[in-house]
Amino acid sequence: MSDRIELTTPVGRAWDPVIRLVLGGIGDRLDLGFDELDDLQLAVERLLAEARLEDRVTLSFEILERSVRVRIGPILTGAVAEALQGPPSKPGELTLGRILQTVVDSYGVEKVEDGHMVVRLEKAVRRG
Amino acid sequence: MTGSPVHATLDDRELLRRYHEGGDASAREALVQRHLPLVRSLARRYAGRGESLEDIEQVGAIGLIKAIDRYELSREVALTTYATPNVVGEIKRHFRDKGWAIRVPRALQELNGKMGPTIERLTARLGRSPSIAEIAKEFQTTPEQVLEAMEAGSAYAPQSLSAGPDGDSELDPMETIGAVDEEFARTDERTSLEPALELLPEREQLILKLRFEEGLTQTQIAEKIGISQMHVSRLIRRSLERMRAQLS
Numbered sequence: 001m002s003d004r005i006e007l008t009t010p011v012g013r014a015w016d017p018v019i020r021l022v023l024g025g026i027g028d029r030l031d032l033g034f035d036e037l038d039d040l041q042l043a044v045e046r047l048l049a050e051a052r053l054e055d056r057v058t059l060s061f062e063i064l065e066r067s068v069r070v071r072i073g074p075i076l077t078g079a080v081a082e083a084l085q086g087p088p089s090k091p092g093e094l095t096l097g098r099i100l101q102t103v104v105d106s107y108g109v110e111k112v113e114d115g116h117m118v119v120r121l122e123k124a125v126r127r128g
Numbered sequence: 129m130t131g132s133p134v135h136a137t138l139d140d141r142e143l144l145r146r147y148h149e150g151g152d153a154s155a156r157e158a159l160v161q162r163h164l165p166l167v168r169s170l171a172r173r174y175a176g177r178g179e180s181l182e183d184i185e186q187v188g189a190i191g192l193i194k195a196i197d198r199y200e201l202s203r204e205v206a207l208t209t210y211a212t213p214n215v216v217g218e219i220k221r222h223f224r225d226k227g228w229a230i231r232v233p234r235a236l237q238e239l240n241g242k243m244g245p246t247i248e249r250l251t252a253r254l255g256r257s258p259s260i261a262e263i264a265k266e267f268q269t270t271p272e273q274v275l276e277a278m279e280a281g282s283a284y285a286p287q288s289l290s291a292g293p294d295g296d297s298e299l300d301p302m303e304t305i306g307a308v309d310e311e312f313a314r315t316d317e318r319t320s321l322e323p324a325l326e327l328l329p330e331r332e333q334l335i336l337k338l339r340f341e342e343g344l345t346q347t348q349i350a351e352k353i354g355i356s357q358m359h360v361s362r363l364i365r366r367s368l369e370r371m372r373a374q375l376s
Contacts, residue, residue: 017279028259031261033258034260035257035345036257042361042364050372094340
């Protein structure tokens with residue numbers, strides 16, 4: 001069974017540093033390079049900034065054999081969820097999808113047990 | 129583009145009319161250029177709070193552009209009067225969004241200051257981006273201290289943004305002129321940042337293009353542009369934030 005860490009915080013810029021520090025701690029344990037950690041932090045920050053969230057957000061970090069998987073939600077359905085579920089961004093388009101395509105290895109929108117939607121991000125861990 | 133000599137002879141009202149009624153984009157540009165000194169003057173009031181003056185001026189310029197775009201010709205008020213609270217509002221929102229209510233210990237500030245060159249040196253030595261543990265080892269400190277120092281780079285001790293440059297209780301322009309800038313409103317349609325890209329400085333446009341179109345890593349961009357990897361990281365975040373603010 002994979003290790004899992006969960007964090008529930010209010011939504012707001014004041015809480016972003018807390019989330020970045022938790023991600024940093026996880027990145028350190030996984031021996032992520034500064035580049036990779038910064039990519040993962042950027043992905044989460046952009047999602048928090050762009051997705052329509054309720055007043056609290058739960059981030060779940062799952063430590064897998066060769067990757068770290070982050071789930072963020074619940075998100076309110078809308079254009080962001082549709083954009084992430086749609087076809088990949090075209091070259092030259094700077095969208096949330098394009099940013100995520102660049103900084104994580106995979107992403108998607110999932111419906112969880114209670115019917116809420118969450119965004120899933122996965123970043124490969126390239127340990128020496 | 130600074131507007132034609134003809135534009136220089138026209139008053140604000142005529143330029144606003146040409147822009148709003150005739151769609152003359154060069155009239156808009158002429159208005160922006162004409163009122164940048166106002167932005168600079170307002171930006172100076174917020175200098176010394178952890179952001180460079182140049183950055184504050186750029187944020188203020190977004191407020192000016194919004195004011196020009198939102199101005200209604202039926203208004204009896206001068207553009208400068210209408211623009212001032214918009215510019216100030218944009219600058220305040222920028223600080224508020226970045227605000228983090230802590231004071232950063234000097235040791236962390238110093239560690240943060242040394243981080244960029246150290247990461248660069250380690251990247252060159254290792255041939256890859258260093259891990260947090262490797263950076264910590266270099267500084268003979270703990271990974272937690274490194275993470276906190278990284279975070280300190282985006283923190284500042286907030287003062288009242290209504291106070292003057294020395295923290296005095298100088299009157300807030302927001303309280304003396306016009307209406308409060310509109311609050312940030314999310315819309316479902318805002319999924320593309322593209323329209324705001326061209327408003328960024330050229331270097332930031334280039335960095336975003338290299339990162340998100342050409343897929344270069346931060347390390348590769350840092351080498352190409354001649355700045356540190358940490359600086360690339362900060363510029364990417366700042367650019368995306370500005371584009372989002374512009375679209376809001």
